[in-house]
Amino acid sequence: MSLLxxxxxxxxxxxxxxxxADMVVGGSAVYISAAASYFTAPIRIVGVVGSDFPKSEIxxxxxxxxxxxxxxxxxxxxxxxxxxxxxxxxxxxxxxxTNLNVFEKFxxxxxxxxxxxxxxxxxxxxxxxxxRVIESxxxxxxxxxxxxxxxxxxxxxxxxLRTLKLVDVxxxxxxEARLLSAEPNLVKAAKKIMQMGPRxxxxxxxxxxxxxxxxxxxxxxxxxxxxxxxDPTGAGDTFAGGFIGHLARTEDFSDENLRRAxxxxxxxxxxxxxxxxxxxxxxxxxxxxxxxxRDFIDLSRFEE
Amino acid sequence: MSLLxxxxxxxxxxxxxxxxADMVVGGSAVYISAAASYFTAPIRIVGVVGSDFPKSEIxxxxxxxxxxxxxxxxxxxxxxxxxxxxxxxxxxxxxxxTNLNVFEKFxxxxxxxxxxxxxxxxxxxxxxxxxRVIESxxxxxxxxxxxxxxxxxxxxxxxxLRTLKLVDVxxxxxxEARLLSAEPNLVKAAKKIMQMGPRxxxxxxxxxxxxxxxxxxxxxxxxxxxxxxxDPTGAGDTFAGGFIGHLARTEDFSDENLRRAxxxxxxxxxxxxxxxxxxxxxxxxxxxxxxxxRDFIDLSRFEE
Numbered sequence: 001m002s003l004l005x006x007x008x009x010x011x012x013x014x015x016x017x018x019x020x021a022d023m024v025v026g027g028s029a030v031y032i033s034a035a036a037s038y039f040t041a042p043i044r045i046v047g048v049v050g051s052d053f054p055k056s057e058i059x060x061x062x063x064x065x066x067x068x069x070x071x072x073x074x075x076x077x078x079x080x081x082x083x084x085x086x087x088x089x090x091x092x093x094x095x096x097x098t099n100l101n102v103f104e105k106f107x108x109x110x111x112x113x114x115x116x117x118x119x120x121x122x123x124x125x126x127x128x129x130x131x132r133v134i135e136s137x138x139x140x141x142x143x144x145x146x147x148x149x150x151x152x153x154x155x156x157x158x159x160x161l162r163t164l165k166l167v168d169v170x171x172x173x174x175x176e177a178r179l180l181s182a183e184p185n186l187v188k189a190a191k192k193i194m195q196m197g198p199r200x201x202x203x204x205x206x207x208x209x210x211x212x213x214x215x216x217x218x219x220x221x222x223x224x225x226x227x228x229x230x231d232p233t234g235a236g237d238t239f240a241g242g243f244i245g246h247l248a249r250t251e252d253f254s255d256e257n258l259r260r261a262x263x264x265x266x267x268x269x270x271x272x273x274x275x276x277x278x279x280x281x282x283x284x285x286x287x288x289x290x291x292x293x294r295d296f297i298d299l300s301r302f303e304e
Numbered sequence: 305m306s307l308l309x310x311x312x313x314x315x316x317x318x319x320x321x322x323x324x325a326d327m328v329v330g331g332s333a334v335y336i337s338a339a340a341s342y343f344t345a346p347i348r349i350v351g352v353v354g355s356d357f358p359k360s361e362i363x364x365x366x367x368x369x370x371x372x373x374x375x376x377x378x379x380x381x382x383x384x385x386x387x388x389x390x391x392x393x394x395x396x397x398x399x400x401x402t403n404l405n406v407f408e409k410f411x412x413x414x415x416x417x418x419x420x421x422x423x424x425x426x427x428x429x430x431x432x433x434x435x436r437v438i439e440s441x442x443x444x445x446x447x448x449x450x451x452x453x454x455x456x457x458x459x460x461x462x463x464x465l466r467t468l469k470l471v472d473v474x475x476x477x478x479x480e481a482r483l484l485s486a487e488p489n490l491v492k493a494a495k496k497i498m499q500m501g502p503r504x505x506x507x508x509x510x511x512x513x514x515x516x517x518x519x520x521x522x523x524x525x526x527x528x529x530x531x532x533x534x535d536p537t538g539a540g541d542t543f544a545g546g547f548i549g550h551l552a553r554t555e556d557f558s559d560e561n562l563r564r565a566x567x568x569x570x571x572x573x574x575x576x577x578x579x580x581x582x583x584x585x586x587x588x589x590x591x592x593x594x595x596x597x598r599d600f601i602d603l604s605r606f607e608e
Contacts, residue, residue, distance in 0.1 A: 088488060184392060187531040208512035211529060220526035220603050225515060227491040259606040293608075299524050300604050302563040304597075 002042050002116070003248045004141075005033045006108050006133050007123020007237070009047035009071065013083040013097075014276060016090065018230050024277040025057040027080065028123030028147065031234035034281040035241025035268040036121075037064035038289060040248035044114045046070035046133070048106045050077035060282065069111045077102035090232055091206065108133050115139075119248045121240060122146040122167075127160040134166045142251070145169040145244055147236070153179050164197040171202045171240050186211060187218070202243070202262065204236055212262045214255055221262045222300050224270035224292070231276045235269045238281065242268030267292045305446075306346050306420070307552045309337045310412050310437050311427020311541070313351035313375065317387040317401075318580060320394065322534050328581040329361040331384065332427030332451065335538035338585040339545025339572040340425075341368035342593060344552035348418045350374035350437070352410045354381035364586065373415045381406035394536055395510065412437050419443075423552045425544060426450040426471075431464040438470045446555070449473040449548055451540070457483050468501040475506045475544050490515060491522070506547070506566065508540055516566045518559055525566045526604050528574035528596070535580045539573045542585065546572030571596045 007029030014021045029047045036043055044067045051073060061068050080103035083096040108129055115138040122130040124147040134144055146167045152160050153176060160180075164170065170193060174186060180196075181189035190201040190213035201213040205223075212219040243265035250257055267289055271280045311333030318325045333351045340347055348371045355377060365372050384407035387400040412433055419442040426434040428451040438448055450471045456464050457480060464484075468474065474497060478490060484500075485493035494505040494517035505517040509527075516523040547569035554561055571593060575584045 090488075184394075185531060185533070187529045205512060208509060209524070209526075218529050218603060219606070220513070220529065221606075222513075222524035222526070222604075225491045225522050225524065227489060229489070256607055263606055297606075297608065299522060300526075300606075302523070302525075302567055302601075302604075303560055304601065 001040060001118045001142075001248045001251060002044065003036055003040055003119040003121065003244060004044045004046065004110070004114050004117035004133075005029050005036070005121045005123065006046040006130070007032060007125055008080055008103055009049050009053070010080040010082050010103075011053070012233060012277065013081070014231055014233050015085040016231050017086070017088050019276065021231070021276040023081075025054070025060075026082070026234060026277055028234075028237045030061070031237035031272070031278060031281070032121055032123055032241040032244075033061060033066045034064060034278050035238040035272070036245035036248070037066055038268070038284060038286070039242070039245030039264070041065045042067055044070055044111075044117055046108045046110060046114065048072045048074060048102050050079040050102045051075050053079045067113075070109075070114055072109070074102040084233070086232065090229055110136055118142045119244055120144045121244045123237065123240075124149045124152075127152050127156055127163040131159070131163040131166065134163070143168045143244070143247065143253070145171060145240065147171050147240060148176065148180075150176060150179055161196060167198050169200040169202065170198040171204065171236070171243070173204045173206065173236065177201075177203045200258065204239060206232075206235075210239070210262055210266065212258060214258060217255055219255075219259045219262060221259075221266055222296065223266060224296065224299065226270060226274060229273045232273050233277065235273050238272040239265035239269040241265070263293060263296050264289075267296060305344060305422045305552045305555060306348065307340055307344055307423040307425065307548060308348045308350065308414070308418050308421035308437075308445075309333050309340070309425050309427065310350040310434070311336060311429055312384055312407055313353050313357070314384040314386050314407075315357070316537060316581065317385070318535055318537050319389040320535055321390070321392050323580065325535070325580040327385075329358070330386070330538060330581055332538075332541045334365070335541035335576070335582060335585070336425055336427055336545040336548075337365060337370045338368060338582050339542040339576070340549035340552070341370055342572070342588060342590070343546070343549030343568070345369040346371055348374055348415075348421055350412045350414060350418065352376045352378060352406050354383040354406045355379050357383045371417075374413075374418055376413070378406040383407075388537070390536065394533055414440055422446045423548055424448045425548050427541065427544075428453050428456075431456050431460055431467040435463070435467040435470065438467070447472045447548075447551065447557070449475060449544065451475050451544060452480065452484075454480060454483055465500060468497075471502050473504040473506065474502040475508065475540070475547070477508045477510065477540065481505075481507045504562065508543060510536075510539075514543070514566055514570065516562060518562060521559055523559075523563045523566060525563075525570055526600065527570060528600065528603065530574060530578060533577045536577050537581065539577050542576040543569035543573040546570070567597060567600050568593075571600060
C-alpha cells in the first residue's frame, strides 16, 4: 500500500578504513525509500535537492517504483552535503563537513496525490516540519512512524513532544531513547516514551540489534554478525525502510507481524552496510532477502 | 555429572546507586558453583580463603551440594577483598580497593577425588594456574571451559596461549575477545580465537546478550531486558555456571544443546543481577528457572 517518505536527500562523501565514496547519493529519505521499495508500492518521496543532483539518481529512484514528484529541485542551489570518516571499529565516526545548502530551508510541500498515503515515514528532520506533514494529510494514515535525533531532542524538545503525540511508532537508537526519556534503563525508557504518544517504540542498538516494545511485550532482534562491514551510513534509515515496507505490504499490525517487520528491517540493514552508500540497495533480489530472513531465524532460534 | 570449579573466593563490598553490600561473599568460583548447583552435582570447588571467611557461607555452598574440601583456609590470613562502586548506568564501575590477601599466593591443589571430574570450569585466574589444574587431572575431562581477562591477555599472553591449546570452550566478553585476537570485528575475532585452541567461543556482551560460535554456526542470544538491575557483579561468572551446569546435566554437546546452555547461562545471570551479590542464587526454584527460560523464548521468537 501507499507509503509517504519525508526526509533528507544528500550527496555524501564517506571514508572508511576500507575505501572512499565521493558525492554519492544518500540522505534518510533515499535510504528509507530504496529499502521499502523491495516490499511495497507506490512510494512517494518528499525532499529537496539542488541542480547539482544527478538525474541518474532520480531515474534510479523511479526505476524502483518511487514517485519523485515530491522532490523539489532548487535551481542554482546545491544539494545537502555530508562528509564523514569512520574509524577502524566503525562505531565511531567524525563528521568532516555538513553543508545544509538547499536543505536548510526545506519546506515539505506534499503533492495532492501524496496526501492520501496510508503510511507515513518521517525521517530525521525538524519536528515542526514532521508535524506539518502529518497535519497536511487529507485522511488519517494507518500508521505514522518517525525518527529523530539528539539535535532535536535537546534543541526543540517541546516541538518534538507535540509531534510525538501524533506518532504511532518511534524509531530511535539507544542513546536517543535515553536522552529523550532521561532514563538510562531501556525498558523504563521505552515505557516513558510510550507515555509521550507512540504506542510502539523501537530502539536500535547498532551491531547489537534492536528492541521492539509494544503494549505488554518486548522483542529482542539480533543484528546479523557480519564479517565485513564497509559502510554503516544509512543503516538506521534502511532498517526503518524495511520495517515500514513489510508493514505496508502486509497491513497487519499484530505483535507477530511487527516482529517480522523488525527482522525485515534488520535484513535490509545487514545488506546495506556490506557496500558503500546505497549500492547494496540497488541490486537486491527477493531470493536474497528471503534467504537472509532465514539466516536470521537460524541465528536466533533455540528450542525448549 | 561431576564439575570442578577453580577460581577466586572473595569478600566484596559493592556500592551501586541502589544500595550497598558490605563484605558479602563473592568471587568467580562462588558465582559459578552456586549457579551450576541448580543443574548438576557433584560440584567441587577449589579456592583459597582466610580465617575471616564466614563459616555460614561454606555451609551455604555445602547446602547447595557443593563439595568444599578443595577450599584451602589460610590460618591468620585474610580473604581476597574487592570493593567497587557502580555508576548510575551500571555499565561503568570504579574499583575502589583490591586486596589480594591470601589469593595472591593461591596454588590450586586438587583433592584426589576432584581429579576425575568430567567437567572443568576455570575461572579468571593466572593462565599458568589454569594449565596446572588441567594437567593435574587424572583423566581427560569431557569439557574444559575457561574465562580470562585483559590483565592476563596483556600481561601473560604466551602463557595464556599455551593454556588455550588445552581448552574446549572459552568464555570472554567483547573487549577481551577483541584484545585477544587483535581484531575489532567479533566474527573474525571468534575465528582467530578458535585457531588458538578452543573449538567453541562464547562472547558475552553484557546487556546486549551473548554470541556462541561453534564450527560453522553463530547463535545470538538476547539478554533479558530487566527494568531493575541492582548489581551486575558476578553476572559473567553466573552465566558461565548456568552454561556448564546445563551441559554437565545433559552431557549433550550438539549445537542445539549448546544454544540451550547459553540461554540457561543468560537465565541465571538475569536473576543474579536483580539482587545484591549472590543473594538471588541462594533461593531460586526450578519453576522460576524454567519460567525465565520460557520468557527468553517469548523475547526472541519470530515466525517465518
